Amino acid sequence: MHAKRTSGFRDLLGYFAPYKKLALLGIAFSSFFELTDLVVPYSTGQILNVLSGQSIDNVTATLTESVAAVLSRPVTSGLTLAILLTAIGLATVGRAPLEQWLGHWFHWYVPLIARRDHGAQTISQILRLPLEYYDENNPGRIAGRVARGLENHTWSYPEIAGQLIPKAIRVAGIFIIIALIEWRIALFFLASFVFVMSFTLKGLKRLIRAEEIIDRYIESTESRTSELVSNIKTIKAFATETKELKRQQTRLQRECDMIIYRIHKGYVHLFMWQRLTTQSSLFLVLGLTLWATVQGQLSLGHFITALTVSSMAYAEIEPISAVAETFARRYASMMRYHEFLKLPVGQDAAVLEHPEGIPSYAFSGKVHFDKLSFGYERDRPVLQSIDLLIEPRQTVALVGRSGSGKSTLVKLLFRYFEPGSGRILIDGQDIRQLDITGYRRRLAIVHQEVDVFNGTLLENLTYGNPSATLEEVEEACAIARVDEFIHLLPQRYYTVVGERGVRLSGGQRQRLGIARALLVNPDVLVFDEATSSLDYESERSIQLAMRNLLGTRTMLIIAHRLSTIREADKIVVLDQGHIVEVGSHEELLAHGGIYHRLHALQETGELVE
Numbered sequence: 308m309h310a311k312r313t314s315g316f317r318d319l320l321g322y323f324a325p326y327k328k329l330a331l332l333g334i335a336f337s338s339f340f341e342l343t344d345l346v347v348p349y350s351t352g353q354i355l356n357v358l359s360g361q362s363i364d365n366v367t368a369t370l371t372e373s374v375a376a377v378l379s380r381p382v383t384s385g386l387t388l389a390i391l392l393t394a395i396g397l398a399t400v401g402r403a404p405l406e407q408w409l410g411h412w413f414h415w416y417v418p419l420i421a422r423r424d425h426g427a428q429t430i431s432q433i434l435r436l437p438l439e440y441y442d443e444n445n446p447g448r449i450a451g452r453v454a455r456g457l458e459n460h461t462w463s464y465p466e467i468a469g470q471l472i473p474k475a476i477r478v479a480g481i482f483i484i485i486a487l488i489e490w491r492i493a494l495f496f497l498a499s500f501v502f503v504m505s506f507t508l509k510g511l512k513r514l515i516r517a518e519e520i521i522d523r524y525i526e527s528t529e530s531r532t533s534e535l536v537s538n539i540k541t542i543k544a545f546a547t548e549t550k551e552l553k554r555q556q557t558r559l560q561r562e563c564d565m566i567i568y569r570i571h572k573g574y575v576h577l578f579m580w581q582r583l584t585t586q587s588s589l590f591l592v593l594g595l596t597l598w599a600t601v602q603g604q605l606s607l608g609h610f611i612t613a614l615t616v617s618s619m620a621y622a623e624i625e626p627i628s629a630v631a632e633t634f635a636r637r638y639a640s641m642m643r644y645h646e647f648l649k650l651p652v653g654q655d656a657a658v659l660e661h662p663e664g665i666p667s668y669a670f671s672g673k674v675h676f677d678k679l680s681f682g683y684e685r686d687r688p689v690l691q692s693i694d695l696l697i698e699p700r701q702t703v704a705l706v707g708r709s710g711s712g713k714s715t716l717v718k719l720l721f722r723y724f725e726p727g728s729g730r731i732l733i734d735g736q737d738i739r740q741l742d743i744t745g746y747r748r749r750l751a752i753v754h755q756e757v758d759v760f761n762g763t764l765l766e767n768l769t770y771g772n773p774s775a776t777l778e779e780v781e782e783a784c785a786i787a788r789v790d791e792f793i794h795l796l797p798q799r800y801y802t803v804v805g806e807r808g809v810r811l812s813g814g815q816r817q818r819l820g821i822a823r824a825l826l827v828n829p830d831v832l833v834f835d836e837a838t839s840s841l842d843y844e845s846e847r848s849i850q851l852a853m854r855n856l857l858g859t860r861t862m863l864i865i866a867h868r869l870s871t872i873r874e875a876d877k878i879v880v881l882d883q884g885h886i887v888e889v890g891s892h893e894e895l896l897a898h899g900g901i902y903h904r905l906h907a908l909q910e911t912g913e914l915v916e
Contacts, residue, residue: 313642313646314642314643314645314646314649315642318642318645319460319641319645322421322425322460322645323417323418323421323464325421325424326417326420326421329413329416329417330413330417330468332413333409333410333412333413333414333416333417333468333469334468334472334473336406336409336410336413337406337410337411337414337468337469337472337473338472338473338476338477340402340405340406340409340410340473341473341474341476341477341480342476342477342480343397343398343402344398344477344619345477345480345481345484345616345619346394346395346397346398347395347398347399348611348612348615348616348619349484349612349616350391350392350394350395350398351395351608351611351612351615352608352609352610352611352612352615353367353387353391353608353612354388354391354392354608355607355608355611356606356607356608356609357384357387357388357391359607359608361606361607361608362606363387363608364487364609367387367390367391370390371386371387371390374386374390410469410473411465411469413468414464414465414468414469415465417464417468418460418461418462418463418464418465419461421460421461421464422457422460422461425457425460426457428648429453429457429647429648432647432648432650432652433449433453435652435653436650436652436653437651437652437653437723438653438718438723439723439724440650445530445533445534445537446533446537447529447530447531447532447533447534447536448526448527448529448530448533449647450533451525451526451529451530451533452526452640452643452644452647453644453647455522455640455643455644456640456641456643456644456645456647457644459637459640459641459644460641460644462637463633463634463637463641466630466633466634467630467634470626470627470630471627471630471631471634474623474626474627475627477619477620477623478500478620478623481496481616481617481619481620482496482497482500482620484612484613484616485613485616485617488605488609488612488613489596489599489604489605489609489613491595492592492595492596492599492613492617495588495591495592495595496588496592496617496620499584499588499591499592500588500620500621500624502584503581503584503585503588503624504624504627506580506581506584507577507578507581507624507628507631508631510573510577511577511631511632511635513573514570514573514574514577514635515635515638515639517565517569517570517573518570518635518636518638518639519639519642520565521562521565521566521570521639522639522640522643524558524561524562524565525562526643527558528555528558528559528562531554531555531558532555535551535555574632578625578628578632581624581625581628582625585621585624585625586621588621589617589618589621592613592614592617592621593614593617596610596613596614596617597610665742665744665745665748666741666742666745667745667748668741668745668746668748668749669749669830670733670734670749670830670831671699671734671830672697672699672700672701672733672734672830672831672860672861673696673697673698673699673732673733673734673735673861674696674697674720674731674732674733674831674861674863675695675696675697675731675732675733675735676693676694676695676696676716676729676731677694677729677730677731677732678692678693678694678728678729678730679692679693679694679716679719679726679728679729679730679731680692680693680726680727680728680729681715681719681724681726681727682727683724685727688727688884689712689715689884690712690715690716690719690726690884691884691885692729692885693712693716693729693884693885693886694886695879695886695889697861697863697877698861699861700858700859700860700861701861701862701876701877702857702858702861702862702864702874702875702876702877703861703862703863703864703875703876703877703878703879704863704864704865704866704872704875704877704878704879705863705864705865705866705879705881706865706866706867706869706872706878706879706880706881706902706905707880707881707882707901708882708905711881711882711883711884712881712883712884713865713881714835714836714865716881717752717833717835717863717865719731720738720750720831720833720863721747721750721752722738722739722743722746722747725739733746733831748827749829749830749831750829750830750831750832750833751771751823751824751825751827751829751831751832751833752824752832752833752834752835753817753820753821753824753832753833753834753835754820754835754836755835755836756816757816757817757819757820759804759811759816759819761803761804762803762804763798763800763801763802763803763804764793764796764799764800764801764802764804764819765780765800765801767804767819767823768780768783768784768789768800768819768822768823768826769823769826770823771823771824771826771827772826772827772828775826777800779826780800780822780826783822783823783825783826784822786821786822786825786852786855786856787818787819787821787822787825787852788818788851788852789815789818789819789822791818792815792818818852821852821853825856829860830860830861831860831861831862831863832856832860832861832862832863833862833863833864833865834853834862834863834864834865834866835865836865836866836867850870850871853871854874857874868909869892869902869905869906869909870909872892873892874892875891875892876891877889877890877891878890878891878892878895878902880895880900880901880902882901887900887901888900888901888902
């Protein structure tokens, strides 16, 4: 199991850190345009003062005098009105074409290029994680976490950078304008605004914890849905559709109850109090400004300006809160995405950082398992003191009951795990001292279930060696007996074989796997129960293909069906993590041990465990 590495708000900032300059530029422009909105109520108030014969403030008076001096004209009310009208025109009409490019452009450009870059980083992380992570987490769970994390980062940025921050700056500008008009009203405005936002954020913090729980619920549901799709044949074969539907309905009901009665109800309750407090504060500001105007402390224009900008500020509480609510709903999935990126990578991760530095090896194929011991858990050894020497071009078969350690030995050979003690040597070299990628490129394996990608047959055949010529492909296909069925495909090598190879039978996929392995020209070729799930005819074709390979390279065969290994140079019998018998087929039968019993059971058709 992997230790959980927590993430925080700094990770969210770090997501966009490489684009800091563009982000700050976009935020600056958006904030500027938010502040220009205040020109309209301010100028309107000053226009009202001019029309009513009241005095204008120092800012407007100074601006009028400066323009009059430049134009060599006297200071008149007409000039003041023209200046104020021009200011309103620039703040509305003049800004319209600029705002889309100087503000909105950056708020989408930044998250989209960030998504591209972090998408590549995510794929890199997926490729670098050790195999045991994928044993513990199914594809649906992983894909769901990644997709939600990237999507929520992308959609959150325009709302935070394009709305939340600029609107907060706009509120600060409003406070300054009210302070210049009447500082006591400004202090009340500030106190009420801070109070409303404080209890809103406190409430959102509580709801974020609930969002973390529902995010895990959703991930669990998506994971099971992915399993339903992957295992649909088994579900239908056992007629368990009703049971699976009921199980998923239970999960969906749990999510629904959590969202409606805890999360949604929490948001409604929070924003009910927020709106009540906001409207009460705005009403009090109205009363205070009206009282100050009646007392002669404010002009009519300043009354209109103060009331209008206060209304604008309080009106921003709901959109700011809406953005904060949306961010709170997305926060948990974004944190879980960053936790995924922080998972410890496997020992072969360096290949993605330095792909050009991979050494090229060539081995004779001599493999020595030297006093090897290993356990997935410390107190439960799977292999104990394995000592096995495989000579170059020798074919060695591993047999034994299920759980005897056969597949684990192959995993250690491929360095998916490191041995607890002992070592594995190839041509006398400890494989831990070799570059892991260069080393693995000299090995090849044909699994019980051959992975087939959604592409053409040729693309699948040349997956490990894209530079292989058509002649090399045909030669490998002849050895692996792929040529027995390729003429049945509508476009031969260029036939799209479908996702997971659904257009190919089990035997055809196995032969494809053998040909693909041969095209990398490995020094060591492993067959991991390559015929255990095939019918007799397909098994016979695979046996003939394997016979063609005898003596051409070192081969290690894990076999459940003993009929496939009679011609092996050496048969190694494992039992409870120990080597208990070694010999040829005839020698082991004559010995009368475990191999003899397994062979007798298979000959009589009894089950072998």
